[in-house]
Amino acid sequence: MVEASRSTHPVFHSVEKRECLERALVLEAVGIKHEIRKGSDEYTLVVAGSVSDRAIAELDAYANESRDSLPATGPLPERAGGWAGVLAFAAVVLMIALLQDREVISSEWLARGRLNAGLVCEGEWWRAVTALSLHVDLVHLISNLVIGGLFGLFAGRLLGSGLAWSSILLAGAFGNAVNAWIQPDHHNAVGASTAIFGALGILSAYSWMRLRGTDNGWFRRWTPIVGGAILLGFTGTGGENTDVIAHLTGFASGLGIGWLFGVLGNRIDFKANTQFAFGVAALSILALCWLLALSHPIP
Numbered sequence: 136m137v138e139a140s141r142s143t144h145p146v147f148h149s150v151e152k153r154e155c156l157e158r159a160l161v162l163e164a165v166g167i168k169h170e171i172r173k174g175s176d177e178y179t180l181v182v183a184g185s186v187s188d189r190a191i192a193e194l195d196a197y198a199n200e201s202r203d204s205l206p207a208t209g210p211l212p213e214r215a216g217g218w219a220g221v222l223a224f225a226a227v228v229l230m231i232a233l234l235q236d237r238e239v240i241s242s243e244w245l246a247r248g249r250l251n252a253g254l255v256c257e258g259e260w261w262r263a264v265t266a267l268s269l270h271v272d273l274v275h276l277i278s279n280l281v282i283g284g285l286f287g288l289f290a291g292r293l294l295g296s297g298l299a300w301s302s303i304l305l306a307g308a309f310g311n312a313v314n315a316w317i318q319p320d321h322h323n324a325v326g327a328s329t330a331i332f333g334a335l336g337i338l339s340a341y342s343w344m345r346l347r348g349t350d351n352g353w354f355r356r357w358t359p360i361v362g363g364a365i366l367l368g369f370t371g372t373g374g375e376n377t378d379v380i381a382h383l384t385g386f387a388s389g390l391g392i393g394w395l396f397g398v399l400g401n402r403i404d405f406k407a408n409t410q411f412a413f414g415v416a417a418l419s420i421l422a423l424c425w426l427l428a429l430s431h432p433i434p
Contacts (some may be wrong), residue, residue, distance in 0.1 A: 336389020344397020
């Protein structure tokens with residue numbers, strides 16, 4: 136307790152008493168006497184004037200350390216418009232659909248690039264990526280363009296287009312790989328939907344991580360996860376040829392990636408150069424996988 140005198144000095148103030156108590160523990164740990172005083176509209180943490188500089192330095196160090204180690208919990212900031220990634224996604228999918236339809240380079244694009252569970256487990260890992268860019272008909276193509284563009288737009292606004300779409304590709308590829316491991320050897324699948332639901336998982340987990348340390352009620356904090364699960368059930372489990380397991384594995388993969396981004400918080404580099412590098416990396420991985428698919432003999 137600080138002795139009542141004119142030499143006391145305020146080092147922190149807040150309308151929330153718990154914030155003063157939190158910082159009082161920091162001062163207690165380093166042996167600085169302190170006192171919390173209640174004013175008309177806020178609480179003030181005071182120390183003796185002779186140790187005020189040291190107290191302020193300790194509190195500043197605590198604030199910097201907390202900012203680096205904890206996920207950001209404020210409103211989700213928009214990193215970019217998100218449209219660059221959506222346009223690139225649409226261009227790639229439409230280009231491959233055109234090549235597939237015209238039978239360019241190879242007349243067996245589906246056979247070479249589709250996800251075949253047995254072949255993936257035997258070592259043709261690139262199929263987990265190439266299958267994401269193939270579609271069996273126009274309806275399948277358009278639905279994935281619309282839903283994928285929407286989820287990708289939201290992810291691009293939160294993470295930046297490059298990081299968002301490279302993460303979506305990773306979630307889709309990992310989801311396809313897990314799906315291939317679970318399914319029987321004769322199982323075949325194509326389509327971007329595994330990656331699309333990966334994007335939904337990324338959005339859900341990242342938003343949840345950003346809200347979990349706030350003072351919002353439990354319902355508000357869990358809304359992203361609950362909402363993501365509802366959207367998965369509503370859009371990912373219907374249709375005659377729907378691969379429900381692929382949608383679930385894509386969503387689960389996205390949840391893991393979104394959780395990791397939430398843990399990293401502001402330590403992620405969101406700069407434009409980094410976004411460009413991630414975008415180029417995603418396109419390069421897709422191109423490499425297709426080169427392997429087109430150069431590999433059809434079983």
